[in-house]
Amino acid sequence: MAKPNLAADDVRAAFDAAEVKFLGKGTFGETWRVDSVDVGGQPTVCAVKFLDPKNFNARLVQREIDGLTVVHGRRFARLHEVREVAVAGTAHTTLVCEYLPGGDVASNVTESGLPSQKEVLAFGVELLHGVKQLHDVERVHRDLKPANIILRDGRWDTPVLIDMGLSKGASDLTMTAYPQRVGSLIYMAPEQLRGERARKSSDLWACGVVLFMLLTGQHPFVTSYAGKSEDDIAEEITGPPAPLPAHVDPGLRKVILRLLSEDAFERGSAKRALKDLRKAMK
Structure with missing residues (x-):
């Protein structure tokens, strides 16, 4: 598996989470499991995709959001929210999604x-x-x-x-x-x-x-x-x-x-x- 660009302690601090785990890299960023994310007032285990600010493109981000919201059901991961966070002092757009145990x-x-x-x-x-x-x-x-x-x-x-x-x-x-x-x-x-x-x-x-x-x-x-x-x-x-x-x-x-x-x-x-x-x- 490719190594993350972000440090676990920085990801943990960005969401004030007790536990985080690197899941992998995608086309436009890297994804982490983050425990106890506040989703609708409930602590939820989430898969959080941190979009790479160096390659940030608003239209591409919107494309991914559209792809996650245009279809629904068990065959697609649910997007909870789009959240802006600071990671080690750098602003990141994140996609906070349903965490799917089981692996690819x-x-x-x-x-x-x-x-x-x-x-x-x-x-x-x-x-x-x-x-x-x-x-x-x-x-x-x-x-x-x-x-x-x-x-x-x-x-x-x-x-x-x-x-x-x-x-x-x-x-x-x-x-x-x-x-x-x-x-x-x-x-x-x-x-x-x-x-x-x-x-x-x-x-x-x-x-x-x-x-x-x-x-x-x-x-x-x-x-x-x-x-x-x-x-x-x-x-x-x-x-x-x-x-x-x-x-x-x-x-x-x-x-x-x-x-x-x-x-x-x-x-x-x-x-x-x-x-x-x-x-x-x-």
């Missing part, structure tokens, strides 16, 4: 190994339901990856989407100067790697990569990263993916391979993928 997908795989196929199916249904909720309100996440999916209470059937800093409305005027890669390289769709705008179909590609990796422990296209540049890796993410193991359920296999179609149009929609995965669970 990446850490769960590292600690406990790959989930069973049954767990992958249950995870896939809930993941695609969350993506569908985003797409239904015309938003695109743009950075779906294991580190941005929390397992609520460590359960594979309760994934929660986090880190909405790159998410944007599907029809919004872009703040990104294209061509430019926006997101995490090995989860980017071919069109993103070409520097094109990420669309709903790009989120579906990322879902396909995550599901493939949970079943196999391997990326569907990249077998090794050693000594390779970003451009080298991007060139490998093309053509048909590696074969899935023979024991993978045919319905699950069909959905994953469709999500990994090089042609964005062939990936379909989150609604269709969700419907097909639900059939595979029966």
